[in-house]
Amino acid sequence: MKTFGAFLLFLSNLVKRGESPRILFNRTIDEAIIIGIDSIFIVAVVSTFIGAVTCVQISYNLTNALIPRSTIGFMVREMTILELAPTITSIVLAGKVGSSIAGGLGTMRITEQVDALEVMGINSTSYLVTPKILAALLVFPMLVIVSMFLSILGGYLAGSLSGALSGQEYITGLRTDFIPYNITFALIKSVVFAFLISSISSYQGYFTQGGALEVGRASTKAVTNSVIAVLIADFLCAQILL
Amino acid sequence: MIEIHNIHKTFNGVKVLDGIDGVFESGKMNMLLGASGTGKSVLLKCIVGLVKPDLGSITYDGRIFANNKLDIKQEIRRKIGMLFQGSALFDSMTVSENVEFPLRMLTDMSREERLARVEFCLQRVGLEKAGNKMPSELSGGMKKRVGIARAIAPHCTYLFCDEPNSGLDPLTAITIDELIKEITLEYDITTIVVTHDMNSVLEYGDNVMFLYKGKKLWEGHSSTIMDTRVKELNDFIFSNRLMRDAKKVEQIEEEERQEEENEKNNL
Ligand SMILES: Nc1ncnc2c1ncn2[C@@H]1O[C@H](COP(=O)(O)OP(=O)(O)OP(=O)(O)O)[C@@H](O)[C@H]1O
Ligand SMILES: [Mg+2]
Numbered sequence: 001m002k003t004f005g006a007f008l009l010f011l012s013n014l015v016k017r018g019e020s021p022r023i024l025f026n027r028t029i030d031e032a033i034i035i036g037i038d039s040i041f042i043v044a045v046v047s048t049f050i051g052a053v054t055c056v057q058i059s060y061n062l063t064n065a066l067i068p069r070s071t072i073g074f075m076v077r078e079m080t081i082l083e084l085a086p087t088i089t090s091i092v093l094a095g096k097v098g099s100s101i102a103g104g105l106g107t108m109r110i111t112e113q114v115d116a117l118e119v120m121g122i123n124s125t126s127y128l129v130t131p132k133i134l135a136a137l138l139v140f141p142m143l144v145i146v147s148m149f150l151s152i153l154g155g156y157l158a159g160s161l162s163g164a165l166s167g168q169e170y171i172t173g174l175r176t177d178f179i180p181y182n183i184t185f186a187l188i189k190s191v192v193f194a195f196l197i198s199s200i201s202s203y204q205g206y207f208t209q210g211g212a213l214e215v216g217r218a219s220t221k222a223v224t225n226s227v228i229a230v231l232i233a234d235f236l237c238a239q240i241l242l
Numbered sequence: 243m244i245e246i247h248n249i250h251k252t253f254n255g256v257k258v259l260d261g262i263d264g265v266f267e268s269g270k271m272n273m274l275l276g277a278s279g280t281g282k283s284v285l286l287k288c289i290v291g292l293v294k295p296d297l298g299s300i301t302y303d304g305r306i307f308a309n310n311k312l313d314i315k316q317e318i319r320r321k322i323g324m325l326f327q328g329s330a331l332f333d334s335m336t337v338s339e340n341v342e343f344p345l346r347m348l349t350d351m352s353r354e355e356r357l358a359r360v361e362f363c364l365q366r367v368g369l370e371k372a373g374n375k376m377p378s379e380l381s382g383g384m385k386k387r388v389g390i391a392r393a394i395a396p397h398c399t400y401l402f403c404d405e406p407n408s409g410l411d412p413l414t415a416i417t418i419d420e421l422i423k424e425i426t427l428e429y430d431i432t433t434i435v436v437t438h439d440m441n442s443v444l445e446y447g448d449n450v451m452f453l454y455k456g457k458k459l460w461e462g463h464s465s466t467i468m469d470t471r472v473k474e475l476n477d478f479i480f481s482n483r484l485m486r487d488a489k490k491v492e493q494i495e496e497e498e499r500q501e502e503e504n505e506k507n508n509l
Contacts, residue, residue, distance in 0.1 A: 019347070112330035115292050120344050121319035 010125070010203050014133065018126030024134075027127070031135035039096045039143060046092050047147040050084050051076060051154030059164035069165040073155070073173020078182075080151035086186045087234050089147045090193035093140065094226040098201035101132055102222035105205025106215035114206070129206060133198040140194035141187045148186070189237050196233055197226040243267050244400065244432050249288055249298035251281070258284050259295070260456035268432040271423055271446045273464075275437060276453035277478060282436045283327055285453070286402055289434070290322060291315055302400065320348050323398035327405050327436075329385040331377040337364070337388050338373040344396045363391040366421055368414070383410045390418060394425055401426065401433045407442060415439065419446050440479060443467065452478070 018024060058072050105128060108114050117124040152174065160167045201222035208218045244266040251259040258281040266272040274282045287293040289300055291307060300308040302318050323344075331340050338360050345356045364370050367387035377385060390406055403422060407415035419442045426433040437443060443450055447464035454474045460467075468489075470476060480486045 023347075107333075111333070112326045112328055113332055115287075116324070116326060116330040116332070118292060119290050119319055119322055119324045120348060121316040121322070122347055123316070 006207075007200075007203050010206070011199060013123075013125040014130045016123065016126065018123055018130060024126075024131060027131035028134045028138070031131045032139050035097055035135055035139045036142070038100065039093055040146070042092055042096060043089055043143050043147055044150055046088060047080075047085065047150040048154035048157075050088055051080055051151030051156075052158035054079055054084065054151070055155035055158045056162060056164065059159065059162070068169070070169040070173035070176065072159060072165050073170035074176045075173075076155040076170075077152060077174050077178075080155075081148055081182050081186055083234075085148040085151055086144050086189040086193065087230065089144050090140065090190065090197065090230050091227055093143065093193075094197045094201075094230060095223050097136065098197050098222045098226045099219040101198060101201040102205035102208075103215055103219045105129070105202060106208035106218045109206065109208045110211055110215060125206070129199075129202040132202055133195065136194040136198035137191055140197075141190045144186060144190040148183075185237075185241055188241065189234065192233050192237060193230050196229045200226045200229055243303055244289065244434070245299075245301045246289060247299045249285065249300070250296045251284055251288060251293065252296055253284075258456050259288065262298075262453070262456075262458050264451055264458065264461070266432055266434055267449065269427060269430045270433070270448035271426060272432070272434045273437055273443055273447040273450045274434060274453060275443055275447075275450055275478070277438065280453045281456050282453055283404055286404055286434065286436055290319070290324060290402060321399040323393035323396065323401045325386070325389045325393045325403040325406055327408075329377075329382075329389040331385055331388055331392070333377045335377075336373065337369065337375050337377065337380070340377070340388055341391045341395050344392060348396050359395060360391075363395045364388075366394075367391045368417065383414065386410065387414075387418065390421070394421075397429060399429075399431060401431050402436075403434070404436045405438070406435060407437070407439055412441075415442065416445075422446075454478075 055072060055076050058075050059069075062069075062072060105114075108128070114124045114128070117127060156167060156170050159165045159170050165173075204218045204222040204225065205215075208214050246262060246264050246266075249259050249262045250257075262285060274285065276282050284293055288295045288298075288308075291300075295308060298308065299306065305314070305318065307315060307318055331337075332343065335343065338357075341360045341363055342356050345351055345359060349356075351359065360373070361370065364373055367390055369384060369387055369391065372380065372384060372388075377388070380388065386406065386409060390403065393401060393403070401422070406422060407418050410418060422433060422435065423446050425431060435442075435446075444464050444467070447467070450460075450462060450464050450467060451458050452460040452472070452475045460470055460472045460475045462470075467475070467479065470479075480489055
């Protein structure tokens with residue numbers, strides 16, 4: 001509970017008197033590029049395989065001849081858009097981005113770089129942390145869209161390569177009963193997850209005390225806490241928004 | 243001028259600073275001297291507000307600093323240049339970018355002016371060729387010098403250096419001391435230098451404070467430091483052989499002189 005209070009206090013610091021908008025903008029773009037480039041590869045690999053595996057497993061379970069094969073395409077679409085793309089991507093990003101945020105900030109803290117900023121009269125939270133959070137809010141939804149696209153593509157490839165269903169059937173399935181709100185829902189989720197991961201990891205890194213060992217510990221803690229937060233938020237989002 | 247009064251600080255039940263008073267005047271080399279672990283860095287951090295003292299007051303030119311509002315602290319801090327003991331360079335930036343950083347954030351200089359200033363500062367610390375290197379590619383002493391260049395880049399009113407010449411060869415060390423002295427005089431800066439280097443204390447210390455176990459045991463001009471009767475300071479100064487020998491020679495000379503005088507008197 002005390003930690004949660006400290007966390008809220010930390011968040012309130014983010015919006016206090018910061019640097020000029022131009023600096024904030026430049027810093028955010030820098031951070032966004034780092035997050036994007038750092039994680040696009042792993043997100044692409046994970047998404048493609050998740051889509052492929054989902055397709056293969058559904059077709060394995062779908063033995064009833066009365067159900068058209070195109071249902072596989074439909075189910076892959078529903079599963080990836082609603083759950084797999086936003087949540088799995090975010091969990092992957094919690095590992096990748098969360099640990100790098102916490103490790104970076106933790107190192108800056110123990111090598112007194114944060115203090116150096118403070119002594120210059122710069123608000124270190126708004127200079128270091130705010131751009132990271134804004135960048136995550138900006139980049140996560142983009143990565144989730146990429147992930148949706150690649151998962152569905154992965155399913156298509158797996159389906160047609162394994163001969164489970166033809167490309168035509170898959171596409172028919174994709175087009176069945178499409179609900180645009182599901183995309184909105186996934187994007188809302190990705191924004192929520194982005195905020196949770198970046199703020200929790202920043203908090204862990206920013207308040208690191210001690211030496212290199214503690215930086216490692218802060219990274220691990222950042223990832224564990226972010227993942228738990230993402231899963232809880234996933235459940236709550238489903239309850240509230242669906 | 244910076245005044246501190248009755249500064250106390252305890253870490254986990256261990257008293258690190260135990261009621262320190264002091265006045266640091268501008269245009270002078272104020273030096274904090276003391277053995278490792280006596281709380282010199284902690285005192286410096288208290289003065290700039292990175293460590294919150296348990297008790298005590300700190301004023302910058304009459305303006306209350308400790309426990310004041312963050313806005314006012316930040317305003318005062320924008321006039322501070324500080325070299326950290328571990329240099330604290332931003333490791334995601336090149337050497338030039340490090341030195342340019344405070345100029346970019348705190349002044350409205352144009353890009354050309356900033357680059358000129360960066361080059362000037364790097365040249366003053368003898369690193370004009372290292373501008374494009376990353377901090378991880380530098381030696382410890384080079385990092386120190388970049389840290390000094392970054393501290394003096396904006397024209398600060400207060401300059402704090404935590405062991406500016408530790409880890410440097412004697413020649414470079416003198417250059418750095420000389421540089422700090424020069425800008426202190428030129429811009430009438432309030433400078434505080436933490437050191438355990440007796441050479442620089444003897445050469446440059448206008449106002450030396452000796453800290454021992456969190457207390458200030460001695461204060462004065464460096465020219466009077468050799469005559470001190472404070473045992474701890476004596477032990478500190480004469481811990482190395484050269485200094486001890488120097489003192490011995492002095493003592494012998496003194497004894498000889500006295501003997502001569504006695505003889506004269508006897509005659
Ligand atoms: N953040 C901290 N938490 C707990 N103890 C601390 C902290 N910072 C400093 N100390 C303790 O305060 C004491 C003084 O430390 P300080 O860094 O001021 O020494 P110093 O005089 O600068 O020594 P050196 O010459 O080796 O740099 C040390 O015993 C140290 O263990
Ligand atoms: Mg120190």
